[in-house]
Amino acid sequence: MKQSNPPAPRIGQTARLFSLKTISAAAIVAVMLCLLILSLPVSLPVRAQSGRKAPPSPTPSPGQSGATNSDQDEQTANSGNVAGEGETVEGDTLTINTGLVTVPVKVMDRGGRYVPNLTRRDFHVFENGVEQRIAYFATVDQPFTVVLLIDTSGSTHFKIEEMHSAAISFVNQLKEQDRVMVMSFDDSIRTLCEPTSDRDTLIQAIRRARTGGGTRLYDAVHQVIKQKLKSISGRKAVVLFTDGVDTTSGQATYESTIREVQESDAAVYSVAYDTSGTLMGPGGMRLPGGVIFGIPGSGGGGGFPGGPGSSPGDYERANKYLHEITFESGGQYYRGDTIVGLSAAFGQLADELRLQYSIGYYPPAGQSGQRRDIKVRVNQPNLVVKARDNYIYSKSGAKENKQ
Numbered sequence: 001m002k003q004s005n006p007p008a009p010r011i012g013q014t015a016r017l018f019s020l021k022t023i024s025a026a027a028i029v030a031v032m033l034c035l036l037i038l039s040l041p042v043s044l045p046v047r048a049q050s051g052r053k054a055p056p057s058p059t060p061s062p063g064q065s066g067a068t069n070s071d072q073d074e075q076t077a078n079s080g081n082v083a084g085e086g087e088t089v090e091g092d093t094l095t096i097n098t099g100l101v102t103v104p105v106k107v108m109d110r111g112g113r114y115v116p117n118l119t120r121r122d123f124h125v126f127e128n129g130v131e132q133r134i135a136y137f138a139t140v141d142q143p144f145t146v147v148l149l150i151d152t153s154g155s156t157h158f159k160i161e162e163m164h165s166a167a168i169s170f171v172n173q174l175k176e177q178d179r180v181m182v183m184s185f186d187d188s189i190r191t192l193c194e195p196t197s198d199r200d201t202l203i204q205a206i207r208r209a210r211t212g213g214g215t216r217l218y219d220a221v222h223q224v225i226k227q228k229l230k231s232i233s234g235r236k237a238v239v240l241f242t243d244g245v246d247t248t249s250g251q252a253t254y255e256s257t258i259r260e261v262q263e264s265d266a267a268v269y270s271v272a273y274d275t276s277g278t279l280m281g282p283g284g285m286r287l288p289g290g291v292i293f294g295i296p297g298s299g300g301g302g303g304f305p306g307g308p309g310s311s312p313g314d315y316e317r318a319n320k321y322l323h324e325i326t327f328e329s330g331g332q333y334y335r336g337d338t339i340v341g342l343s344a345a346f347g348q349l350a351d352e353l354r355l356q357y358s359i360g361y362y363p364p365a366g367q368s369g370q371r372r373d374i375k376v377r378v379n380q381p382n383l384v385v386k387a388r389d390n391y392i393y394s395k396s397g398a399k400e401n402k403q
């Protein structure tokens with residue numbers, strides 16, 4: 001009887017075969033997994049470790065640049081560039097491409113001394129009671145251009161030398177970079193000197209201003225504001241030497257010139273002379289009206305008592321005009337009675353023109369011709385802010401204004 005062989009070797013063989021197959025399968029699976037992992041995209045979005053999404057980048061609102069944080073605004077403001085849209089700065093020249101409203105601002109302490117080193121953050125500007133975003137800010141000691149406008153009408157005959165002295169005194173307060181244009185008016189309007197910083201040229205031009213006939217004061221102001229200053233960039237102003245009486249203007253009026261200075265970026269500083277008691281009649285007698293040496297038509301442009309520019313009402317109107325044109329333009333009114341006091345005043349005026357802050361903002365859209373109120377405030381206490389308080393809105397460029 002045969003004995004069967006024990007099955008153990010076959011079982012062991014099977015086990016070894018199974019073990020080899022298992023290992024091979026596992027290796028194949030591992031290789032496939034590696035290949036699968038390596039084939040995944042490497043540009044999947046990266047998440048924060050906390051699992052939260054990063055906040056979306058802010059989108060600038062219309063009229064604002066992408067860099068609007070306060071540090072960048074501060075740096076832009078102090079450099080004199082524009083934080084916003086519509087204009088470029090080349091050196092000291094601001095080129096306005098849209099309706100930027102710029103407001104020259106003077107800040108003084110209670111003693112009348114200029115306050116330096118204020119920044120954009122110290123200022124707030126309001127239009128019709130609503131605070132506006134400051135898009136432009138500059139604070140530098142900038143040169144300026146001034147038009148000296150001298151009344152040479154017959155009514156100023158006995159004041160012309162005083163006007164010469166006052167004008168020369170102003171020129172002597174200027175720095176080398178400051179420029180002056182000299183103009184005169186009677187029944188004609190003359191440019192005696194184009195803008196220059198040469199003092200000898202300026203003094204010679206001032207001394208050429210001699211009295212003539214009538215008084216085209218309003219026409220002269222109109223020509224300076226609408227023509228002469230249009231082509232001049234930078235900070236600018238008008239110093240007006242006159243008694244304020246107009247007799248022969250045919251193009252402009254009291255009201256139209258007030259409106260023009262409201263729309264302009266140039267301040268008007270009036271130096272007023274009272275000529276009402278200096279007009280003389282036959283025999284050298286003083287008359288309340290406009291006759292000089294008994295020659296009708298030589299005083300103020302009308303001449304005889306009762307003519308234009310001769311009545312007390314005319315002088316009251318003249319005084320009102322000079323106060324109003326300085327107030328509406330952001331300038332200042334001076335009396336020309338004493339050259340000593342006037343010389344000191346001109347020194348302050350030159351500093352005032354040179355050391356100013358310039359603030360700009362974009363006004364809300366509206367109808368052309370609207371009068372809009374402006375209020376400028378500073379954060380610091382016990383300071384006096386001087387700035388014009390209104391302007392006339394225009395769609396064509398809101399305001400070519402103030403620097």
